[in-house]
Amino acid sequence: NAGVTQTPKFRVLKTGQSMTLLCAQDMNHEYMYWYRQDPGMGLRLIHYSVGEGTTAKGEVPDGYNVSRLKKQNFLLGLESAAPSQTSVYFCASSTGHGAQIGYTFGSGTRLTVV
Amino acid sequence: KQEVTQIPAALSVPEGENLVLNCSFTDSAIYNLQWFRQDPGKGLTSLLLIQSSQREQTSGRLNASLDKSSGRSTLYIAASQPGDSATYLCAVRPRTGANNLFFGTGTRLTVIP
Numbered sequence: 001n002a003g004v005t006q007t008p009k010f011r012v013l014k015t016g017q018s019m020t021l022l023c024a025q026d027m028n029h030e031y032m033y034w035y036r037q038d039p040g041m042g043l044r045l046i047h048y049s050v051g052e053g054t055t056a057k058g059e060v061p062d063g064y065n066v067s068r069l070k071k072q073n074f075l076l077g078l079e080s081a082a083p084s085q086t087s088v089y090f091c092a093s094s095t096g097h098g099a100q101i102g103y104t105f106g107s108g109t110r111l112t113v114v
Numbered sequence: 115k116q117e118v119t120q121i122p123a124a125l126s127v128p129e130g131e132n133l134v135l136n137c138s139f140t141d142s143a144i145y146n147l148q149w150f151r152q153d154p155g156k157g158l159t160s161l162l163l164i165q166s167s168q169r170e171q172t173s174g175r176l177n178a179s180l181d182k183s184s185g186r187s188t189l190y191i192a193a194s195q196p197g198d199s200a201t202y203l204c205a206v207r208p209r210t211g212a213n214n215l216f217f218g219t220g221t222r223l224t225v226i227p
Contacts, residue, residue, distance in 0.1 A: 031213070042118070042203075042217035050213065058214060090157060092215075100165055102148050103205075103215060107157035 002026050004106035006091050012112045013081045021076040021109050023091030031094045032074035033058070033103070034066060036087040043090065049074055081113045116141045116208050120218035127194055128226050135189040135221045137204035142182045145207040149178050149189050152201045152220070161202075162189070166209075194225045 004025045013019055023032065030051050035043040045058030049068040063085060065077045074093075078085060091106040117140045127133050137147070146165045150158040162171045162178040164187065170179040177190040187204060201222045205215040 033213075040219060042219045043205075043215070044217075045214045048213050056213070092158075098145070100146070100163070102146070102160050102163040104160065105150075105158040108155075110155075 004091055004093055004104050006089075006106035006109050008109060009107070010110050012114060013078075014114055015081060015083060017081050018077070018079050019081065019111075020078075021089055021091075021111075023074045023076070023093075023106060024072055025074075025091075025093040025104070026072065027093060027095075027104065028071070029093035029095050029104070030071070031096060032068065033092045033094075034064070034074065034076045035090045035092065036060065037090060037108075038087050046076065046089075081111075083113045085111065086113045087111060116144075116206060116216040118204060118206055118216050118218040120202075120204060120221050122221060123219070124222040124224075126224040126226060129194060129196060131194050131225075132190070132192050133194055133223070135191070135202050135204075135223070137187040137189070137218055139185045139187075139206045139216070141208060142185055143209045144182065145209055147178075147180055147187050147204060147206045148215070149176075149187075150203040150205065152203060154200075158203065191223075194223075196225045196227050199223055199225050 033048040034046040047066040052071040089109045092103045148163045149161045164180040175192040201220040203220045205217045
């Protein structure tokens with residue numbers, strides 16, 4: 001009954017370092033998403049995937065890469081972290097995009113880049 | 115681009131009061147609207163989802179309404195409790211480019227015992 005699980009929960013990076021955030025869902029959802037949440041700006045879509053092996057850019061994709069090698073996992077990578085990427089990152093999943101379909105969110109990863 | 119606005123940004127009420135949170139959006143071509151709750155340092159918990167063909171949804175003390183033509187939704191909380199203190203976010207899923215949710219910046223609710 002885990003839903004959407006994100007690891008790690010907290011991380012501090014130095015500028016220029018790289019890291020990967022992992023999102024795992026156990027609901028057999030086709031669609032997965034990465035959002036970032038910044039004060040006063042609401043959540044914004046970084047990248048998303050509509051199925052295993054697919055990825056697409058969202059509203060703010062620059063500086064990030066993603067991979068969906070397995071249906072249940074969606075990875076978000078930062079190749080060279082910048083202070084502007086300090087944020088809270090949320091992963092979400094859904095079964096599709098019909099009118100009755102809602103999103104399920106993970107608990108977030110708080111990333112600080114110094 | 116769809117824009118979502120939530121007013122007020124913060125609200126403080128005494129316990130037991132009924133209250134209304136507001137959400138407005140600029141493009142009425144939506145699949146649905148979803149209300150979420152976010153506790154400090156936590157993730158988002160889905161409260162209610164209203165499909166574009168629906169007018170309202172209810173869950174316990176919560177009632178959400180949708181007026182698509184005017185681009186408005188309200189979340190009504192009856193008999194508020196201190197445990198209702200959280201940030202409430204609304205998000206719309208547009209019909210075009212539908213692989214995204216557009217979020218408001220939230221209303222931070224404090225219920226005073």
